[in-house]
Amino acid sequence: MGEEKGRIIAIGDVHGCADELEEMLDKIAPTVDDTLIFLGDLVNRGPATARVLARVRNLANARSLLGNHELRLLRYRHQGDPAVLKDYDWETLKQVGVEDWAFLESLELTISYPELETVFVHGGFLPDRAWTEQDAEIVTSIQVIDPANPAVYGKRTKITNGVSWAERWKGPPFVICGHTPRPDIFRRPWSLCIDTGCVYGGKLTAYDVRAEKFLQVSARKAYI
Numbered sequence: 001m002g003e004e005k006g007r008i009i010a011i012g013d014v015h016g017c018a019d020e021l022e023e024m025l026d027k028i029a030p031t032v033d034d035t036l037i038f039l040g041d042l043v044n045r046g047p048a049t050a051r052v053l054a055r056v057r058n059l060a061n062a063r064s065l066l067g068n069h070e071l072r073l074l075r076y077r078h079q080g081d082p083a084v085l086k087d088y089d090w091e092t093l094k095q096v097g098v099e100d101w102a103f104l105e106s107l108e109l110t111i112s113y114p115e116l117e118t119v120f121v122h123g124g125f126l127p128d129r130a131w132t133e134q135d136a137e138i139v140t141s142i143q144v145i146d147p148a149n150p151a152v153y154g155k156r157t158k159i160t161n162g163v164s165w166a167e168r169w170k171g172p173p174f175v176i177c178g179h180t181p182r183p184d185i186f187r188r189p190w191s192l193c194i195d196t197g198c199v200y201g202g203k204l205t206a207y208d209v210r211a212e213k214f215l216q217v218s219a220r221k222a223y224i
């Protein structure tokens, strides 16, 4: 990895926003030297999950992280328990073909660039333990921690006095993630969250890591 000369560009939660993804790819105009890192949650909520999956799995030089939405689909596939699914997963499942499943099975939990002291992950990390020792459930779903007990984590809507994990995270490594949508990019000393809520009518954000440059595409509309 140390010899890579091209750009490393992270792309936030796409959630089926295929038109915005196309516009972003036009903007990035990736070359063969570049690496695109999708931060997870390509699927669900938006209008065109199948198109997004087909586009990303056919991109050269792209790596993709596991999001909580993909984790749920894979759990259902492996364990067969429909209780793990959300209602909208059924619509997505109808669209997922053989090649999509192979792609979903290949998603990575974390992507590390030691020479940049940077780790990419969908959700984030518990701040009180090593990032290498955290399982798929934690790293795909964490938004906040309970300030009274930093081992307790969950969604912002569930832990109402919760504090973003990123507020407590002290690197190295620097962490680049998606998952928690906000109106703006959320930067902290040791982390950067670029989920700017495209599917909610916000923006799709990409980040060129070495150049420290952002690229953004506005949502065509609020899809939900």
Ligand SMILES: [Mn+2]
Pocket: 041, 067, 068, 069, 122, 140, 178, 179, 180
């Ligand atoms: Mn997510």
